[in-house]
Each structure stands twice: as C-alpha cells, then as structure tokens.
Amino acid sequence: MTPNKILVIRIRGQVGIKTGIKKAMELIGLKKKFNAVLLDNNETTKGILKKIKDYVAYGIADENTINAFNNQKVLRLKPPKGGFKKETRLSGKKGELGDKKEKINELFKRMR
Numbered sequence: 001m002t003p004n005k006i007l008v009i010r011i012r013g014q015v016g017i018k019t020g021i022k023k024a025m026e027l028i029g030l031k032k033k034f035n036a037v038l039l040d041n042n043e044t045t046k047g048i049l050k051k052i053k054d055y056v057a058y059g060i061a062d063e064n065t066i067n068a069f070n071n072q073k074v075l076r077l078k079p080p081k082g083g084f085k086k087e088t089r090l091s092g093k094k095g096e097l098g099d100k101k102e103k104i105n106e107l108f109k110r111m112r
Contacts, residue, residue, distance in 0.1 A: 006045060007061035007104050009036045009077065009111070011084075011096055017055065024051050034077045036108065038069055049099075057096050059104030068112065080110035 010030040014022070028048060029037045038061060039045045049058055069075060084096050100107065 004041045005038045005061045005066055006041050006049070006058055007036060007038055007065055007108060008049070008056050008058040009104070009107065010034065010056050012055045021052055021055065024048050025055065029074045030056065032076075034079065034111065036075045036077050036111075037073060038066065053098045055097070057098065057100050057104060057107060059100040060102060061108075062102070062105045065105050065108050068108075077108075077111035080107060082110060 008028065008030065010025065010033055013033045017025075025031070028039060028045075029035070030052075041060070049056070096107070
C-alpha cells in the first residue's frame with residue numbers, strides 16, 4: 001500500500017513574503033520556519049504547493065514519516081543535522097526547495 005500523503009516542510013522564514021503566499025501557508029498550517037505538515041495528495045493540495053514551492057520542501061511521505069506525526073497536524077522541527085545543501089534557495093537537485101519526491105523523508109529524519 002502506498003501512502004497517499006504529502007509531507008510539506010517550511011524552509012524559509014516570513015520576511016518579504018507576498019500576502020497571497022503567506023495566506024496559503026497559514027491555510028495549510030505552516031506559520032513558522034521548520035514546521036512540517038501532512039496533506040492529502042489531491043488537486044487542491046497540488047495547486048497550493050505550486051504557489052508556495054519557493055518557500056517549502058515537499059514530497060511523498062513514507063509510512064515511518066506518517067507514523068511520526070501521531071495524529072498531530074503540525075510538527076515543529078529542528079534545523080537538519082549536517083546542515084542544508086550549499087544553496088537552499090534553488091529547487092531540484094542543487095537545492096532543498098520544491099519537490100523532493102522520496103528524498104523528503106531523508107530531510108525529515110535529519111530534522112527530527
């Protein structure tokens with residue numbers, strides 16, 4: 001059985017964020033830096049993630065990550081052990097932001 005949840009971790013802070021992006025993050029529960037939330041994998045979630053992709057890292061959560069939430073909506077995380085990659089602002093292979101696919105679970109473990 002594949003999990004049908006998306007893990008979203010806020011990486012960037014609040015300074016200089018446009019109002020629409022700030023409201024979208026508050027809507028899903030990401031009010032502070034290093035907060036993590038599990039969301040259902042549906043079209044509404046994908047639309048929100050497209051809007052906030054430059055401020056968060058997200059990907060498909062595995063069973064261990066889902067179990068770590070223990071019926072909580074939002075988790076407060078620490079900065080990752082070993083630090084971020086050299087450039088956190090870039091999406092994809094060179095940075096931490098955007099769609100991390102299954103690698104989001106590794107980042108989550110380093111931040112617990």
